[in-house]
Amino acid sequence: MPAAAPLDELLAAAHVVTLPMRVKFRGVLEREVLLLDGPAGWGEFSPFVEYDDAEAARWLAGAVEAGWVGFPAAVRGWVPVNAIVPAVSAAEVPGILGAFDALHTVKVKVAERGQSLAEDAARVGAVRHLLPQAAIRVDANGGWDVEQAVAALRMLSAFGLEYAEQPVPTIAGLAAVRAGLGGSVLIAADESVRKATDPLAVARAGAADLLIVKAAPLGGVRRALEIVAEAGLPAVVSSALDSSVGIRAGLALAAALPQLPYACGLGTVSLMAGDVTADSLVAVSGGIAVRDVAADPALLARFAAPAGRRDWWLARLRRCYALL
Structure with missing residues (x-):
């Protein structure tokens, strides 16, 4: 999976957003999400912030699959x-x-x-x-x-x-x-x-x-x-x-x-x-x-996470990538 998407390519493709919730869910009123704009489509890397890197790395593998490999054939629409x-x-x-x-x-x-x-x-x-x-x-x-x-x-x-x-x-x-x-x-x-x-x-x-x-x-x-x-x-x-x-x-x-x-x-x-x-x-x-x-670029800009949170997510991405 790492060979499908070099780390520098993932970092360049990353967008971090903070999405507001209508109602508290799992104790969350704002959902932080890192999105990846890959050649096969968009992928999402959004393990909850309390998850450790070993668990979160599986989420990164899923995001890389979505953005760089694509999905398997569907049997229903x-x-x-x-x-x-x-x-x-x-x-x-x-x-x-x-x-x-x-x-x-x-x-x-x-x-x-x-x-x-x-x-x-x-x-x-x-x-x-x-x-x-x-x-x-x-x-x-x-x-x-x-x-x-x-x-x-x-x-x-x-x-x-x-x-x-x-x-x-x-x-x-x-x-x-x-x-x-x-x-x-x-x-x-x-x-x-x-x-x-x-x-x-x-x-x-x-x-x-x-x-x-x-x-x-x-x-x-x-x-x-x-x-x-x-x-x-x-x-x-x-x-x-x-x-x-x-x-x-x-x-x-x-x-x-x-x-x-x-x-x-x-x-x-x-x-x-x-x-x-x-x-x-x-x-x-x-x-x-x-x-x-x-x-949507306009929505990515509207909900863009503050610089400190973006840095936190990119650091997390680097750590999790090393575990793939």
């Missing part, structure tokens, strides 16, 4: 997309859902630090009240222990859950929750795939019913496709609070999977108050058409 409700109050749910189109599937954040299960239930219940026919999935980001997860998911299952994403942090914990629920709620693994040294360990342990896969954290679209094939489990493609450039990589992954049984979590651009293209990759009629996007 349209990808269904879920709406997402952050850990807001139940009263805020209608306003959040109003930003999304064709609400056939909704992911609801739960187990937020400092919040209660009652607040989670109120949030999920508000979604169910507004959307009686929608598929609802919950995402705990590993915020519960096993006992809490089993109790919470038994309660929340009253609203009808499609699945629960990463209810506990560990693979052993996922297996215990899955056994404790006895199949009443399907378990999806996210962090146990994308942040693991061995992304296939969760499948070998029988700890999940399906996988959440994200192109950037797994090292690019091709590597993510390999992981799904080797795991032998259904997959949901999701994003990591990307700009439309990053969403394009997620679309490429979803478009190339042989089977796509679930709506994908690629709707996070709708949570942003700014983007790097005027033609954002947001859902229309419940999904996104697979197409290329290019960053």
